[in-house]
Amino acid sequence: MKKRLDLESLREGVLSGSRVLLSQAITLVESALESDQKLAAELVQSLMAHTGKSIRIGITGVPGVGKSTFIEAFGMLLLRQGKKVAVLTIDPSSQLSKGSILGDKTRMERLAADKQAFIRPSPSGTTLGGVSGKTREAMLLCEAAGFDVVLVETVGVGQSETAVKNMVDYFLLLMLAGAGDELQGIKRGIMEMADALVIHKADGENLDEAKKAKANYQNALHLFPASQKDWTPRIALASSMTGSGLEEVWEQVLLYEAKMKGNGFWESNRAAQRLSWLDEQIQFLLGQAFSKDPRVSQSLEEYVEKIRSGALNPGTLAKKLVSLFLSKRSPR
Amino acid sequence: MKKRLDLESLREGVLSGSRVLLSQAITLVESALESDQKLAAELVQSLMAHTGKSIRIGITGVPGVGKSTFIEAFGMLLLRQGKKVAVLTIDPSSQLSKGSILGDKTRMERLAADKQAFIRPSPSGTTLGGVSGKTREAMLLCEAAGFDVVLVETVGVGQSETAVKNMVDYFLLLMLAGAGDELQGIKRGIMEMADALVIHKADGENLDEAKKAKANYQNALHLFPASQKDWTPRIALASSMTGSGLEEVWEQVLLYEAKMKGNGFWESNRAAQRLSWLDEQIQFLLGQAFSKDPRVSQSLEEYVEKIRSGALNPGTLAKKLVSLFLSKRSPR
Structure with missing residues (x-):
């Protein structure tokens, strides 16, 4: 309930042109907290028409x-x-x-x-x-x-x-x-x-x-x-x-x-930019989830020296790590 | 058993410098078939020391x-x-x-x-x-x-x-x-x-x-x-x-x-190249698995027009698609 209120006041604040609330809204967008990110996504989406x-x-x-x-x-x-x-x-x-x-x-x-x-x-x-x-x-x-x-x-x-x-x-x-x-x-x-x-x-x-x-x-x-x-x-x-x-x-x-x-x-340029933004963010989020996966990082740590020295084929390890990452449910 | 034999003869053939078997080995590496890819990975790994x-x-x-x-x-x-x-x-x-x-x-x-x-x-x-x-x-x-x-x-x-x-x-x-x-x-x-x-x-x-x-x-x-x-x-x-x-x-x-x-x-350049190869392949494989996911492509198809027109925030959709992709076990 509080979140809804915050969303609404942020939304109204931004739409009214308040620099203080715009600033707070951007801080929300930049936050690394999962709950903030969720709210930020709702906020931005609610403002898309504007x-x-x-x-x-x-x-x-x-x-x-x-x-x-x-x-x-x-x-x-x-x-x-x-x-x-x-x-x-x-x-x-x-x-x-x-x-x-x-x-x-x-x-x-x-x-x-x-x-x-x-x-x-x-x-x-x-x-x-x-x-x-x-x-x-x-x-x-x-x-x-x-x-x-x-x-x-x-x-x-x-x-x-x-x-x-x-x-x-x-x-x-x-x-x-x-x-x-x-x-x-x-x-x-x-x-x-x-x-x-x-x-x-x-x-x-x-x-x-x-x-x-x-x-x-x-x-x-x-x-x-x-x-x-x-x-x-x-x-x-x-x-x-x-x-x-x-x-x-x-x-x-x-x-x-x-x-x-x-x-x-x-307009066609903006449409293309929106699609490439989507693409870029997908890549970014996939990469982020991947490197945060504890099994991936453990395995990576174990093998990285062998990659560096050329003892292990990077293509093989990439496959192994990606399979490992995809083989289990994500924690959330 | 047959695979093992094939791996061994390919391996020996490549090591002996046979252009025909080298060619076959590269074809195997380039194959899109999952079974070929598995064999190719074994082959390349078995040759890393050479x-x-x-x-x-x-x-x-x-x-x-x-x-x-x-x-x-x-x-x-x-x-x-x-x-x-x-x-x-x-x-x-x-x-x-x-x-x-x-x-x-x-x-x-x-x-x-x-x-x-x-x-x-x-x-x-x-x-x-x-x-x-x-x-x-x-x-x-x-x-x-x-x-x-x-x-x-x-x-x-x-x-x-x-x-x-x-x-x-x-x-x-x-x-x-x-x-x-x-x-x-x-x-x-x-x-x-x-x-x-x-x-x-x-x-x-x-x-x-x-x-x-x-x-x-x-x-x-x-x-x-x-x-x-x-x-x-x-x-x-x-x-x-x-x-x-x-x-x-x-x-x-x-x-x-x-x-x-x-x-x-x-040597330090080669070590760095191997690490960036690993990185690149991980990105590639993640992207490939992502775009092959039927739920992702269905959802993408559903929303792509809204992205193009600016009605939907690309950041929000990226998050949604990546969550969707990661929320279920991969098919294999």
């Missing part, structure tokens, strides 16, 4: 590119345009870098102080499968709470860009002009995922370099195969310090939205 | 780079040096491109005709997790049959490069000089995985271009962060038509082997 109405924007870039300052300046612009803005961070390594996350919060102070904005760092100490599932549910809750734009920031560690690309409508890559080829190399794989490149810190002495970089990227992008959605990544110069270019970045988002809603890609 | 002694080389490159001609010419060189050479292909899409696989076999005619060589295309119509597990076991069987060098070719589709990188000692990327930036873009992500770049078709009119390309790549590679194993990817020019450069490619492999065996990376 989700999906925001523009979901993924933002990435190498460390030092100024993601936090960009998000704050871009978010402030959106607030001035009357939008409600939520910022989520996805960072599977956040357990190791708590400092930087606190830093992020400090750096986005202006945005965090505005009642029309909501900032939430990544749950710490979770694997990517866990983080991305929870971030997706947090995104749905933000939408139910009436946020018009959800910015999902990735710190660019490991596979997190792919995870973010897979949960947003629009993927924005922040770059710096004049960064060495080493950086370019890192970004190349990501460039193909981007809907927009923003050359950041394009101000003062950097401006000329930035203009040159824009021309270069423009040329490079022409060589990419045309995407099925019929969109060539836009390139903009922007400065979070002077604010220049931020409006153009937003206009490109709106242009993209209009075009993709027109040609049907917007 | 595995691990080859040099495992992965070879990739975009279509048109001349992988088959390179492998044939390189393989013939190794045969002349008294090595036994096995060629395996990994191609999760092979069901769709049977033509090209037959083509490969035809193109490697000289190599295939030699008794010291063994060529085996990828099992067709299998998912990557299935293919890579089977290719790994085929590789072990080739080693037990006394092959000194195993060349694993990837057709460069999807995640297959990563799968191959993860099962070989040495990863070789074939490139063409003067290919447009578009191709470079595709290769960039792979370049970081490569232990060697071979600029192929470096002959006749292409030679000057190839030399220039080598200098360019050399510069680019210097910008990459040094790898933990202390090895800068080597770049060689090679022509399968004239044979030039192939010896250099092989010398680089031997240099790598000596260095990595000296610093311990060779």
Whole structure:
């Protein structure tokens, strides 16, 4: 009975746009407690009809590119345009870098102080499968709470860009002009995922370099195969310090939205993302149940050295462990 | 009793280096029949002590780079040096491109005709997790049959490069000089995985271009962060038509082997690969059992439209399906 009440008050709180209750709801989603998870699932499900109405924007870039300052300046612009803005961070390594996350919060102070904005760092100490599932549910809750734009920031560690690309409508890559080829190399794989490149810190002495970089990227992008959605990544110069270019970045988002809603890609992309989310979560939950099984872990511990040394065929052990796992009823 | 006999004769046949029995053994490994799989697992396990002694080389490159001609010419060189050479292909899409696989076999005619060589295309119509597990076991069987060098070719589709990188000692990327930036873009992500770049078709009119390309790549590679194993990817020019450069490619492999065996990376890398193989196969088998479960597929079919439309939370359905799957004894 208490649970029902809690569910109802959380639900009402989120729908009313309360940042405090939205925050509590996300904490519930992130909780590892079985009872919390059950309630969280009910909560999210009860809000599904109120989700999906925001523009979901993924933002990435190498460390030092100024993601936090960009998000704050871009978010402030959106607030001035009357939008409600939520910022989520996805960072599977956040357990190791708590400092930087606190830093992020400090750096986005202006945005965090505005009642029309909501900032939430990544749950710490979770694997990517866990983080991305929870971030997706947090995104749905933000939408139910009436946020018009959800910015999902990735710190660019490991596979997190792919995870973010897979949960947003629009993927924005922040770059710096004049960064060495080493950086370019890192970004190349990501460039193909981007809907927009923003050359950041394009101000003062950097401006000329930035203009040159824009021309270069423009040329490079022409060589990419045309995407099925019929969109060539836009390139903009922007400065979070002077604010220049931020409006153009937003206009490109709106242009993209209009075009993709027109040609049907917007909705088909979201449908595909929901299916891949399902798939990903199934894999994650199966893997989790598997590694929690005491018989599996005992057997694994017994044989792992033989795997390492090559005495035991990994294929054989995999089969044995999976059979063991599936041969008994799960404890619950 | 019959099975035991079969196991024994297969085992002896593989150990004696019989290509016919090696071929049968690999067919057994690739079989989807449960009884075959059981026998295959016994067979591979019984041969583990005889595995691990080859040099495992992965070879990739975009279509048109001349992988088959390179492998044939390189393989013939190794045969002349008294090595036994096995060629395996990994191609999760092979069901769709049977033509090209037959083509490969035809193109490697000289190599295939030699008794010291063994060529085996990828099992067709299998998912990557299935293919890579089977290719790994085929590789072990080739080693037990006394092959000194195993060349694993990837057709460069999807995640297959990563799968191959993860099962070989040495990863070789074939490139063409003067290919447009578009191709470079595709290769960039792979370049970081490569232990060697071979600029192929470096002959006749292409030679000057190839030399220039080598200098360019050399510069680019210097910008990459040094790898933990202390090895800068080597770049060689090679022509399968004239044979030039192939010896250099092989010398680089031997240099790598000596260095990595000296610093311990060779064995630690293989140990890590065996563990990740175990992990991958567990995921694959769990996923397979899951999708074969009739209650799961029925429930999935019932709800998939609601997932697609966003009416149902994918996280909730994932939980429901996984609970359903784990709540009953598996059929076997």
